[in-house]
Structure formats: structure tokens, C-alpha cells
Amino acid sequence: MPRYALVLVDDSGSHAFDYALPDAVADTLHVGSRVRVPVRTTTRLGTIIELRDTTDAPGVKPIAEVIDATPVLTRVLIEMAAWMADYYCCSLEAAMRGVLPNVIRKAEVGHRQRLVARLAREFSTEEIEALKKRAPVQGEIVAALAAAAAPVPVADLAGHAVVQALVKKGFVITEPAKMERDPFAKEEFVASAKLEMNAEQEVVFERVRVALGATDRRSPITDHAAKPLLLHGVTGSGKTEIYLQAIDLVLARGQSAIMLVPEISLTPQTVERFKSRFAASQHEVAVLHSHLSEGERHDEWHKIREGRAKIVIGARSAIFAPVTNVGLIVVDEEHENSYKQEETPRYHGRDLAVLRAQMEGCACLLGSATPSLESYHNAVTGKYELLRLTLRVDDQQMPLIRVIDLRNDAKRKGSILSERLITAIEARLKVKEQCILFLNRRGFSTSLLCEKCGHTCECPNCSVALTFHRGAARVVCHICGYQAVAPSKCPQCAAAGIRYSGFGTEKIEDNISALFPDAKVKRLDADVMQRKDAFRETLDAFKRGTVDILVGTQMIAKGLHFPNVTLVGIINADLGLHMPDFRAGERTFQLLTQVAGRAGRGDVSGEVLVQTYTPHSPSIQFARHHDYEGFWDQESEYRRGWNYPPFTHLVLVQVRGEHKERTLLSVETLARRLKEDLPAGVTLGDPAPAPLEKSHGQFRFHLALRTARVRPLSRHLRAVLDRLPMPEDVIVTVDVDAYQLL
Ligand code: ADP
Ligand code: ZN
Numbered sequence: 001m002p003r004y005a006l007v008l009v010d011d012s013g014s015h016a017f018d019y020a021l022p023d024a025v026a027d028t029l030h031v032g033s034r035v036r037v038p039v040r041t042t043t044r045l046g047t048i049i050e051l052r053d054t055t056d057a058p059g060v061k062p063i064a065e066v067i068d069a070t071p072v073l074t075r076v077l078i079e080m081a082a083w084m085a086d087y088y089c090c091s092l093e094a095a096m097r098g099v100l101p102n103v104i105r106k107a108e109v110g111h112r113q114r115l116v117a118r119l120a121r122e123f124s125t126e127e128i129e130a131l132k133k134r135a136p137v138q139g140e141i142v143a144a145l146a147a148a149a150a151p152v153p154v155a156d157l158a159g160h161a162v163v164q165a166l167v168k169k170g171f172v173i174t175e176p177a178k179m180e181r182d183p184f185a186k187e188e189f190v191a192s193a194k195l196e197m198n199a200e201q202e203v204v205f206e207r208v209r210v211a212l213g214a215t216d217r218r219s220p221i222t223d224h225a226a227k228p229l230l231l232h233g234v235t236g237s238g239k240t241e242i243y244l245q246a247i248d249l250v251l252a253r254g255q256s257a258i259m260l261v262p263e264i265s266l267t268p269q270t271v272e273r274f275k276s277r278f279a280a281s282q283h284e285v286a287v288l289h290s291h292l293s294e295g296e297r298h299d300e301w302h303k304i305r306e307g308r309a310k311i312v313i314g315a316r317s318a319i320f321a322p323v324t325n326v327g328l329i330v331v332d333e334e335h336e337n338s339y340k341q342e343e344t345p346r347y348h349g350r351d352l353a354v355l356r357a358q359m360e361g362c363a364c365l366l367g368s369a370t371p372s373l374e375s376y377h378n379a380v381t382g383k384y385e386l387l388r389l390t391l392r393v394d395d396q397q398m399p400l401i402r403v404i405d406l407r408n409d410a411k412r413k414g415s416i417l418s419e420r421l422i423t424a425i426e427a428r429l430k431v432k433e434q435c436i437l438f439l440n441r442r443g444f445s446t447s448l449l450c451e452k453c454g455h456t457c458e459c460p461n462c463s464v465a466l467t468f469h470r471g472a473a474r475v476v477c478h479i480c481g482y483q484a485v486a487p488s489k490c491p492q493c494a495a496a497g498i499r500y501s502g503f504g505t506e507k508i509e510d511n512i513s514a515l516f517p518d519a520k521v522k523r524l525d526a527d528v529m530q531r532k533d534a535f536r537e538t539l540d541a542f543k544r545g546t547v548d549i550l551v552g553t554q555m556i557a558k559g560l561h562f563p564n565v566t567l568v569g570i571i572n573a574d575l576g577l578h579m580p581d582f583r584a585g586e587r588t589f590q591l592l593t594q595v596a597g598r599a600g601r602g603d604v605s606g607e608v609l610v611q612t613y614t615p616h617s618p619s620i621q622f623a624r625h626h627d628y629e630g631f632w633d634q635e636s637e638y639r640r641g642w643n644y645p646p647f648t649h650l651v652l653v654q655v656r657g658e659h660k661e662r663t664l665l666s667v668e669t670l671a672r673r674l675k676e677d678l679p680a681g682v683t684l685g686d687p688a689p690a691p692l693e694k695s696h697g698q699f700r701f702h703l704a705l706r707t708a709r710v711r712p713l714s715r716h717l718r719a720v721l722d723r724l725p726m727p728e729d730v731i732v733t734v735d736v737d738a739y740q741l742l
Contacts, residue, residue: 001026002051004060007037009046010105014091018055020062025069032071032078034107036064045107047096049078067107070305072100074324076359083355089651089714089734090345098345099320103294104301116151116177117141117163120170137162142171151177192276194245201238204231204387208246211363211385212328228354228364230334230379232628233389235369235597236396242389243330244277246365247311251283255327255362256310260349262336263290263315264555268536274313288314288321316341316349319356326360329353334366334375335590340739348737350375369597370590373639376632377646399568399599399606401592401624405615416503416511421569421609425512429519429548433604434564437512437551438595439505439571442525443467446502448475450490457487463694468500469527470510480696508571509551516549524552557595566606568599573612573620580691581741582644585619589631592623645737649710652738653703653717654690657730660699666730667701673720674703679712692742698731710736 003026008016019037021029029035033048043064073081077099084095097105123131123146132139137158145152154163154174166172197205211226233239247257261270266289275285286300286309303309305322312321316339319329331339331353339349350366357364366375366384379386392398404418428435445468448457457466459477466475466484474483489496509523522541528534535555541547542562550556576588592610599606612620622631640647655670657663667687674684683706690700707713717734726732 002029002053004052004055005029005035005048005063006050006052007035007046007063008049008093008096009037009039009044010093010097012039012044012046012093014085014093016049016092018052018057018060020055020060022062025063025066028069029066030069030071031075032073033069034067034072034105036067037061038064045105047073047078047100072104072305072322074322076356077320077322079359080320080352080356084345084347084352087710087714088345088347088736089717095345098317098341098347101297101301101317101320103298114177115154115174117145117154117157117166117172117174118148118151119145120173122146123171138166138171141166145172151175192273192279194248194277195238195241197241197245198238198391198393200389200391201242204233204389205242205245207385207387208242208363208365209249211365212246212249213363226363226385228357228366228378228384229387230371230375230384231365231367231387231389232371232376232379233367233369233387234392234398234626235594236392237369237389238393239367239369239389240273240332241393243332243365243367244274246328246330246363248277250327251278251281251310253327255325256307256323257312257328257330258318258321258323258326258353259311259313259330259332260316260318260339260353261313261332262338264336264338265333266313266315267539269539269561271313274311278311283311284309285311285313286321288312288318290315316347319349319352326356326362328363328365329357329360331364331366333368335368335370335372337587337739340737342740344733346733346735346738348739351737370593370628373586373632373635374646377636397605398626399596399608401596401608401610401626403615403620403624404609404611406611406613416508416571417515417569418609418611421611422515424567424607424609425516425549425569428567429516432545433566434542434545434547434562435549435567435569436556436562436565436595436598437508437549437569437571438553438557439503439508439551440553440575440591441504442469442506442527442553443476443478443504444470444506444510445500446504447500448487449499449501450492450495451497451499452495453490453493455490455492457491461694461697463692467504470506471527479692505551505553512549512551519548520546521549521551522547524550524556526553526555529555554591557591557598562598564604565599566604568595568606568608570595570608570610573610574614574617577614577617577619579742582639582642583739583741585617585635585638588617588619589623589635592620593626593628596623643706648706648708649713649736650738651705651707651710651713651717652735652741653705654700654733654735655687655703655730656695656698656700656733657727658698659727659729662727663699663701663730666726666732667703670720670724670732671703673724674705674717677716679707679709679716681709682707682713682716690742 003021004018005021006016007019029048031048035046036043037046038061081095081099085092123142128139128143131142141157157163167174211229231239250257271287278285286304288300304312312318312323331350334350341347354364378384404420425435447465448468457475459466459482461482462477462479464479466477468475468486473486475486476483490498505523505525509521513521522538524538542550577584596608599608618634655663655667671687678684685704687701687703690702
């Protein structure tokens with residue numbers, strides 16, 4: 001029986017302390033148990049990270065209270081937190097905060113209790129009929145309870161007073177019961193069957209079976225995991241079917257599975273596809289995403305930990321789901337940037353998936369139509385095994401992509417929509433087919449310029465122009481959310497002639513409605529999404545065919561499946577291309593490919609029209625020819641030549657503060673200190689203003705470090721930062737394998 005526990009106290013940095021275990025609880029506690037411990041004059045929550053028989057610490061105090069003896073974290077999850085702290089250069093406690101959902105950590109939300117009613121004894125039909133005559137409401141309640149398979153919440157019955165009367169009579173018993181908050185409770189999932197795989201899918205699936213160790217049923221599960229699998233499958237090639245059947249295989253062997261999907265693709269459609277596939281089996285699917293209420297998150301988490309849900313689908317943090325006996329981790333759309341968490345701990349969900357699979361000794365399957373350069377590089381160098389699906393299911397054609405050169409479009413005369421795009425939309429409307437128009441920028445006008453004095457409307461807190469939102473009649477900063485009433489005259493010189501130019505989705509919607517007054521047009525972007533059910537309602541309407549044209553930002557680029565969409569228009573393919581970011585080309589290629597994949601998913605083949613001012617840019621040309629390999633060859637040459645990831649690791653240190661000079665001084669001091677004993681092989685650039693120089697009222701400077709090996713650099717950074725005093729209003733963040741470079 002262990003006598004001491006090393007407890008990592010919440011919000012304490014990396015400090016862990018020994019506490020004594022009272023005899024009464026000593027053998028119930030584990031690594032991962034949550035406890036309350038005395039710290040100075042108060043008590044704090046913490047997690048046991050080690051059990052010990054002895055301690056060297058003087059004056060060890062006993063644990064004050066056991067919050068949850070059942071471990072909230074498995075050993076693997078604690079190891080992952082330690083790995084993250086080391087790799088991502090953060091405190092162990094910060095890493096733990098990423099691993100354990102807030103609602104579980106704080107232990108304030110519990111299971112919901114509800115009063116439920118059941119019959120105290122059996123009632124015959126005659127008895128119930130007699131009761132109905134004497135007291136109709138009472139009779140109805142007894143009849144309802146007699147018909148119900150399980151106790152019924154009192155709130156769902158006719159009236160509390162009547163139920164009480166029945167309790168007094170001794171007919172009914174009421175008692176509190178644990179109720180699960182299930183966001184999908186109202187939905188029915190019709191069981192769906194496995195699809196018969198096509199030849200390509202068969203080949204891929206065979207490799208997956210080998211990785212799962214499932215080829216020979218008698219052989220025990222292999223000790224060490226196979227290589228991660230990278231499934232490069234074109235859009236609509238049936239990757240999801242592979243995931244579903246792989247998970248099925250894992251469940252059949254009594255194991256569990258985690259599937260990560262980008263938050264944005266965690267649509268009702270996706271959830272439904274999973275819930276219905278496993279509806280017939282006894283396996284529950286837990287869904288974790290950011291829109292859950294605290295209570296729902298609490299219940300989903302417990303459902304997972306208690307082993308009732310063996311399938312977990314969720315956004316990046318689902319990689320920390322407390323499942324045990326994991327057989328498979330799937331990462332769909334592995335190239336998605338949203339897998340990177342942009343606050344401490346700044347982990348990458350896909351990379352942690354590979355790590356966790358290794359720690360669990362289970363299989364890992366990454367899938368994408370446009371693999372990240374990082375993953376493809378790993379496949380090329382043999383770290384991952386590459387699998388391919390090159391054809392769309394049912395021999396559907398890849399959509400035809402046509403590039404419209406806006407420079408030569410003489411007829412445009414300042415219009416956003418080229419003649420060819422307008423004609424194409426017209427043709428589709430005639431035959432009752434649907435269109436998607438894509439523009440990755442919301443709002444109406446993107447710049448406001450005074451024609452007299454040249455004043456432009458900028459955000460007072462950020463170095464960006466304000467966007468005009470006509471619906472709200474406001475100008476808005478897309479960085480910090482600053483808002484103001486849209487000016488009717490120049491704020492600077494009071495002249496009346498303010499020119500509104502540039503365009504976002506709101507203007508496209510407006511133009512399209514004017515051009516096609518009989519068509520039903522809907523828009524989906526972050527503005528519309530502010531209304532809770534907007535996303536779902538709009539997609540449902542689009543699915544039913546009551547909407548002809550859907551205009552939207554990237555939230556309509558991913559994963560949606562609408563067979564009647566035969567035209568996709570990309571309003572401006574250049575938007576992302578000119579960002580000061582070495583991944584700009586990769587992102588544009590991915591986005592074009594993904595958006596194009598929305599076209600022609602039914603019987604009629606699809607067409608994609610791409611409007612651009614740079615028709616010859618490689619990202620556009622390779623996407624047009626559905627040529628991932630060609631893109632890889634060219635892009636990897638460029639990355640190698642400039643020593644960018646995936647050929648190195650990029651660590652971005654950001655120093656920010658309200659006071660520009662003080663912040664600059666801090667970043668220069670930091671750079672000097674870092675240089676003093678930089679680990680071998682690390683290069684350190686000069687401090688430079690961030691591309692987005694000012695944000696949320698703070699000036700930002702960047703230090704870019706590149707290294708072949710992350711951990712020595714992370715430790716060096718940690719050591720320097722721990723010793724270096726910084727002005728109180730200057731904040732330093734370290735971003736390992738950074739994606740957000742602005
Ligand atoms: P991806 O994930 O690669 O985009 P999906 O798995 O979503 O592709 O498949 C696209 C469509 O094809 C889905 O409607 C799916 O049900 C269907 N599908 C997938 N595999 C098969 C198959 N073997 N036979 C028939 N239909 C299939
Ligand atoms: Zn701003």
C-alpha cells in the first residue's frame with residue numbers, strides 16, 4: 001500500500017508536492033486520481049501523478065479530500081502531458097490543463113439528478129380503466145408508467161400535484177436518478193449497413209487490417225504499433241467508409257477508437273453518419289466539440305471514462321479522451337490547421353494522435369485528399385506508410401476545373417462576377433441544379449477610403465482595415481472584434497465622399513440576389529452563424545433543395561455532401577496566396593481542392609470555375625489538374641531550398657506589449673540571451689515586427705528559430721525565459737511548430 005502521493009497542484013506551474021495518504025483511502029487512490037490538498041493556508045485541487053512508499057520532503061501534510069478516486073487521467077495521458085511540456089515548452093500544469101477538460105478539473109458540475117417516477121406495483125388493464133373513469137388524469141399517468149420501459153421523469157408527466165397524489169395513494173414511487181445530458185437525445189438514428197468496398201478500398205483496407213493486427217484472428221495484438229498510415233484519397237473516394245469499417249473491426253475486438261475531425265466538419269451530417277452506423281450495435285458514440293454545454297461535456301466525458309462509449313469523435317482536444325484499450329486513432333483531414341491549438345499548450349492534434357498511438361501501441365490512420373507537406377514528407381521518408389485512393393466511388397469523374405483569368409475579362413467592368421460564372425449559374429438554375437459560391441472573406445466592403453483626404457478606416461487596436469457589414473450597418477475589425485457605426489462622412493475631414501470598396505460574402509449574396517431575383521440565395525459565414533441554429537437550418541434547406549445558391553466562407557468548403565451541386569464558383573482564388581506565410585501556396589492548393597470536391601457528388605458531373613488574377617500560380621494549376629504529386633514535387637523543392645518545414649522545425653517566439661519601445665527592447669534582450677549558448681544546429685533570426693504588427697492594442701515582435709531537433713531548443717528556451725526578468729506588461733509566448741505566422 002503506497003503511503004505518499006506526488007500531487008501536481010492546479011494552476012501552480014510545474015510544481016508538484018508530496019502528500020501523505022490517510023490509511024482509509026490509501027489503496028483506493030491511483031495515479032490520475034483527483035484530490036484536494038492543503039497549500040499554505042488554503043486547499044487546492046490537484047492530480048496525483050505518482051504514488052510512493054517514501055518521501056524526502058519534510059513536514060508532509062495529508063491529503064485533505066478525495067474528489068474522484070477513479071483516475072481522471074490514464075497513465076498514457078499523464079505521459080502525454082509530460083511529453084507536451086517538454087516539447088511545446090510549457091509548464092507541466094499548463095499541459096495538464098490541455099489534457100483535462102475544465103469542467104472535470106473544476107469539479108463543480110456534477111451529474112444531473114432528476115426526479116423520476118415508476119409504478120409501485122403492477123396494475124391490470126381493468127384496474128387502469130377503472131381509475132381512468134374515476135380520475136382521468138391519474139389514470140393517464142398510471143397508464144403511461146405501465147407502458148414505459150424505464151422510469152419516467154416527473155417533469156414529463158401531466159402534473160406534479162397529480163403525481164404526488166398517486167405517491168400518497170401508494171400507486172407510484174418517485175426517486176432521484178442520474179440523467180444524461182445528451183445533445184442528440186431527440187434524434188433517431190436509423191442503423192445503416194456497411195457498404196461493399198470497391199477494389200481500391202479493398203486494397204487499402206487490407207493494409208489497415210494488417211496495421212490493426214487483425215489479419216490473423218488468433219494472433220495476439222502486436223506489442224508495438226505499426227507505422228502510422230497516411231491515406232491519401234481524393235475527395236469522395238470513400239475514405240470515411242474505410243474509417244467506419246476499421247472502427248467496426250476495433251470494436252469487434254473489444255477495443256475502442258478515437259476519431260478526430262476538424263471542428264468545422266463536425267457537422268450534424270458527420271455525426272449522423274457515425275451514430276447511425278453504430279446504432280444497431282450496443283456501442284455508444286461520444287461526441288466532443290466546442291459547442292457542448294458544460295453539463296453535456298461533463299456527461300460525455302463520464303460516458304467515455306466509464307467505458308460506455310467506446311467510440312469518440314471530436315475536434316482536436318478529443319485526442320485526450322479518457323478511453324482505455326485504444327485500438328485505433330483516426331485523424332480525418334489531417335492537413336487541417338485547426339488541429340493546431342493557438343493557445344498554451346500549443347499542441348498539434350495530429351502530431352499528438354501519432355504520439356498517443358505510439359504510447360498506446362495502437363494503429364494510427366491519417367486521411368486527407370491533400371495531405372500536409374509534413375505528413376507527406378513522413379510518408380516519402382518511410383516514417384509513415386502511404387495508402388492511396390485515386391478514384392471517386394462509383395466511377396464518378398473528378399470535377400472539371402476551369403480557371404477564369406480576371407485580367408482578361410474585359411466584360412467585367414468592375415463586377416465581381418465574370419461573365420462566364422454568371423452564364424454558368426444561369427444554366428444551372430434553369431435545370432434546377434444547385435451552386436456553391438465560395439469566398440473566404442465575410443462582410444460587405446473590405447475598405448473604406450475618403451476620396452478627399454485619403455483617410456482609411458483602420459481598427460484603433462490593430463494594424464488592419466475595418467470591414468463594412470451592411471446588414472449590421474457597422475464597421476468591424478476581424479482581428480479583435482472592435483465595432484463602430486459605419487461612418488457616413490469621413491471621420492478625419494468630415495467630407496461626404498467615402499468610397500466603399502473590396503468585397504466579402506455579404507456583397508456576393510447581394511449581387512447574386514440582384515442578378516437572379518427568382519433564385520433562392522443563402523449565405524453561411526461567421527456572421528450568420530451567430531444565430532445558433534443557422535448553420536443547420538441553412539444546410540437542411542440546401543439539402544432539401546429549397547435553396548438554389550449557397551454563398552459562404554471556408555465553413556462550406558469541407559466535408560459537405562450534396563449530390564445536386566453541379567457548380568462551384570471560387571470568387572477569388574488569390575485571397576490566401578499573397579499572405580506573408582510560407583504555407584500560403586499549400587493552403588491555397590488545399591482549399592481549392594477541397595472546395596472543388598463539393599461539386600459533382602451525384603449523378604451529374606460537376607464543374608468548378610476559379611476566378612483569379614494569377615492563373616499561372618502553381619497552387620492553382622496543380623489543383624486544376626488534380627495533381628497532388630506535382631504540387632508536392634514543386635512545393636517540397638521550395639521548402640527544402642529555403643529550409644522551411646517539413647525540412648526543419650520552426651519555433652516562433654512572440655513578444656508583445658502595449659508599449660512599443662519597451663516591447664522591442666525586451667525582444668532584443670531575449671534574442672541576445674538566446675544566442676549566448678544556442679544549442680548546436682539551431683538558427684536564430686533577427687527580431688522583427690510581426691506581419692500583423694499591432695493586434696488587440698499590443699505591439700508584436702517575432703523571433704524565428706529553426707532546428708532539426710525540437711527538445712534541446714525547447715529546454716534552452718525554458719531555461720533562458722525562467723532566468724530573464726521581463727517587464728510586467730510584456731508577454732512572451734513560444735510556439736513550437738508554428739502555423740500562425742501573422
Ligand atoms: P471521402 O471521405 O473520401 O470524401 P466518403 O467516404 O464520404 O468519401 O464517400 C463518398 C460517398 O460515397 C459517400 O456517400 C459514401 O456513402 C459513398 N461510398 C463510399 N464507399 C462506397 C462504396 N464502397 N460503395 C458505394 N458507395 C460508397
Ligand atoms: Zn482590431
